[in-house]
Amino acid sequence: MAELLIVVAIIAVLVAVSIPIFINQLEKARRAVCLNERDTMRRAAAMATLTDDIDWTTYHDSAAVIAKLKDMGLIEEFECQSGGTIYADKNSIKAGNVSFRCTYHDDGKKPGDEEENLTGTGSALKNLQDALQDAWESYIKDNDKNNQKNNTAFLQNFFKNNNSEDYLKKEKVSDVLTEDQIEKLAKSMNEKQPGYTETQIRSVLQKYANSELTVAPYVLKDGTIVYYYTEDASRFGTDKTNHSNTSMMYYDGTWYMAPMGSANNLEIGFYPANFNSMLPSKFFEENRWIAVN
Ligand SMILES: [Zn+2]
Structure with missing residues (x-):
């Protein structure tokens, strides 16, 4: 009996030691597969540039690049076995020399973290983003990509x-x-605009957070789509697709909040959701908008 117990104990120890080693090996293999796949994707993108004259700098984000590569039959659906998401690196798209990253293997985000990390993406925004993605693809295909990046025309369509x-x-x-x-x-609004107490600002923000607003799109000259909260979206769906006023805009993965101005401003939405050809980052900086995160 004692001998049997010793054998069982030894087996238990062996199992306990080998499971982490096995998991480690498995993860190494998954990482290698993921890396290999991303390299294949990178070469496919380079190939498209050479043989089909694809100019990746005209593609506005990762989803557009991946959709195009699939469309051309150059890549297939791939899922990182560790649960990461593969995406085309933003800077590499801008440079026209696309490379791919994995949210797990390159960015160290745990699977399931992504929803959380997309700070400020309600379901309405996601819904609109998905729909506009496809529409933008075909819009670019059908129109002169250099001249037609036009908010009104695209949204009307x-x-x-x-x-x-x-x-x-x-x-x-x-x-x-x-x-x-x-x-x-x-806190940060209070530092930038000491005219209000922190408590006053908090209560205005709280009231704003409790309101229900429409998420609407606005297309910038370079094809980037900015989203914003608006009270008045009634003009969409008619021929009038002008921007309306807002206090919160979503750009490049981040929501930005307008500065306080006067206490009622936030609720009304007092900034027009356009940039008059100014870069959004410059606009936010000059007008003291604050990143919500
Ligand atoms: Zn991966």
Whole structure:
């Protein structure tokens, strides 16, 4: 009996030691497969540049690049076995020399983290982003890509072919502006605009977070789509696709909040959602918008 117990104990120890080693090996193999696949994708993108004259700098984000490569039959669906998401590196797209990264193997994000890391993406925004992605692809295909990056024309076309009610959905701003973020924002707004106490600012932000607003798109000259919260989206769906006023804009993965101005401003949405040809980053800086994160 004692001998049997010793054997069982030894087996238990061996199993305990070998499982982590096995898991480690498995992860090494997954990493290698992921890396290899991304290298294949990178070569496919380079090939498209050489043989099909694809200019990646005209593609506005990773999803557009990947969709195009699939469309051309150069790559297939690939899932990182460690749960990461593969994406085309933004700077590499801008440089026209596309390379691919994995959110798990390169960025060290745990699978499932991504939803959280996309700070401030309510379901209305996601819905609209997905729909506009495809529309933008075909819009670029059908139009002179150098001259037609036109907010009105693109959105008119989109809402002519799609029911605006399906895409211009209202959501609670608190989907994006959480309690924690309100705390942080109140602090930094108070530093930048000492005219209000932190408590006053917090209460205005809280009220704003409780309101239900429509997420609407605005297309910049370079093809980037900025999203913004607006009270008045009624003009979409008609021929008038002008931007309206807003207090929160989503650009390049981040929501930005307008500075306080006067206490009622935030609720009304007092900034027009356009940049008059100014770079969004410059606009936010000059007008003291604050990143919500
Ligand atoms: Zn990976």
